[in-house]
Amino acid sequence: MLVTTTITGARLFDGERLTALTAVRMEGGRITAIGDATLLRPGDKHVDARGGTLLPGLIDAHVHLLPGAPRQALTFGVTTVLDMFSKPDTVADALAAGPDCADVRSSSIGATAPGGHPSLMYAPFPTVTGPGDAERFVADRIAEGAAHLKVLYDDGRGGPMPMPSLDVPTIAALTEAAHAAGLVVAAHVSTARAAVDLLRTGVDVLAHVPFDALSAHQVDAIAAAGVAVIATLSIADGFPGGSLLDEPALVSRLGPAWCAVLERQAQRWLPPQLPDFAAARDNARRLHEAGVLVLAGTDAPNPGTVHGASLHRELGHLVAAGLTPAAALTAATARPADVFGLADRGRIRPGLRADLVLVAGRPDEDITATRRVSAVWKQGVRADLAGYVGSADEQAGLAALRAQTEKVIAAVRARLGGPTAAVGGEAG
Template identity: 25%
Template sequence: MKTAACAIIVSFLFLSGAQAQSTNDADNSAIEHVFNNARIIAGDGSVVEQGSLLVRDDIILAVGPAASMDIPATAVRHDLTGKTIIPALVNTHAHLGWEAYGDWGSQFFTATNLTDHLYRHAYYGVGTIISTGSDKEDVANAVKLEQLRGNIAGARYHLSPGMGSPGGGPNPRFTDDPDYWGVHSVADPEQAVRTVRELATSGVGIAKIWIDARDERRGAQVKLAPETYRAVLDTAEKYDIRIIAHATTLADHKTLASYGNRRFIHMPYDMAVDDEYLELVRENNIYIVPTLGMITKSELWYIPAFQDPYFADQVPASVLATLNENYNPPATNRSAAAEQRSAMLANNLLKLKDHIILGTDAGAVGDFFGYADHVELALFVRMGMTPAEAIVAATSRAAAAFGLNEVGSLRAGKAADFVILDANPLDDINNTRQISDVYLRGERVDREALRARWTLSN
């Protein structure tokens, strides 16, 4: 256990509702705010140059050329000349609560730490986060409730309880606890039906299934059987629960898709996708979270977080030192097989690009909350997507995949969750890092205060 990391978690206090809502502007929620002269990337593929964004409370009232909208004389005006507005990002794959920056473990899964992770996402412009299948549900539901009551700001939190074969589920590296495994066991179709019904009764809207044999610690190495995950999918459909499936092989993806699964964590990593699969993906409007960040760490161009100023400026030096100590640089002589595999993965990504959505796996294996989202966006583009395509994948499409209709695009009636950038990400996707301000629920996120809190090194 790293004491420095622990001290940060212990010292992190819940922000009260009043603190969470403090802004630089007059804090009068009855007043409209209008953001003028900005390039507005709406998230759905459209762009307005010299546009205005009109907001009241936590809702967008209008988006477009200023001349096209009725701006109240009392509106607070913000001149964003030279700046770009994008929707706050929507991350559909992370594991909140376990990470203490430099260490992982069940003992860190507290309301305080979970809340901190919501603020870390907000700091980096991520407005919505789906934590996939590893959350301690009692703690998680309490935090979610406090957020709905307005007492916790940060990224909008969605949890998705997990199901797997007995002993299967989350990677034991980050959930290593002899008394807690963090997943609902579904050994057979009957148990699958029962479990999904129980989740529905407790109000679950999103759930995850692990198909792979992920039971390294318990040693059984049992995959989830097709008849069992079919029962999960059929029952979830009845109760309107959106399932996301962890699967990494082309064969499993095909079987899942043919059983009606519409959301995948990971793309096929084992071989090139074929026409049969692409047809299934197109016909069923399937969404795929490729999670490239975790599979590119062996690349020579990979920059570890502790060497990247964009990460380093929001953690104490002790965390950077720990990460540096534990870092295994990639081999300088890459095999022909490794080169081939990289090319195959990039090719898969491009064939699936109209179905790709953002997810990072942050919190599991050394990808850091919020920071990893910008790394993933850059990887989308490095592997051949355009910046415009990458932004759609990280906003409107990611929201649509889970029916999160209030977020993901800048349109009248949508949530006022947006990021103001100092440079245009359509020119260079790395410009998503040039954050001037983040607004969530119409309130400015106090990034300076968060950074000050996080960089205390005691």
């Protein structure tokens, strides 16, 4: 027997704007109607949302999977995650996860050069040596369940050590093969030069705003190319200046184990020259003002970030960078759905998936209101917001992160020498 749920009395942000509507009716995993209190029928499961704002399920446009991460993400209102590099077994487990988890779209293994980023974290995995490898690489990723392609263009100039990188012709060949297969291509870059280098390859998305300042000409070139940019400003939370632990509304649901992880990460060794996050924020603002589609993504589980929780910090970073609260909300709902071809979500409209988040307050006016999640529905089923903490999923995720961190530390020590190493370098 299908259960019909009707939510009334809400402020309704439809993915692009606040509407005058106040009610949503859902059945069979889909939104069947939007309107006012007259949608409520005898026998409906009724949710009185007075004082709250109803949003489309949030989309994190840049994560790297851990075991149990989709379940953790859902408890914070993130109903879809876009994975940008994970090993096939981790992806398969995430795709097979139950209804109490965020929906996953993955690139599986990203395309990088032998020994290139992020080999320190994930090796061994298949790599690309030149344009001739492109068609086979893309076909193999599709066979693993990939929904988009990730390519990595990073020679280490934006970080502490040099590394091999794909060249522009190889990325152009990968992009051509991916587009022929109907896949969106997201390209990891960390510098302004790298971002502009790839515009002629036809990539669809730049994963990360550059950490160095874009020139006016470079901003114009990115806007003219029509690429979207995933901001990942949350990477800053792994460095001095701000932390998830500063957010009481999020900390109360993180649980003691993840809070302890964040506390340890805050004490890790850091290189003397830190990324210029002021430049990254300014780049995000200028790109948005130039008409570039800026998407919200966290790059979790990089140091200082946690699946689900960090998307709320990301929204705050976007507003601090200069986006309006409404534009930040769109960057985590309608825009990533559009860019990645997820036509069934990202908005509150009849016929779309009943992926919804109810938050206390007015996030279109004060973005911090998203942190006060009251209820989450994935395909019309209300999520258990307390079930992840202390679960086997949580333990599996913590163990995987610990093993991943130890692997990176050992690899960095071997490459650089000496006792110091950054804990859990950027995953991409």
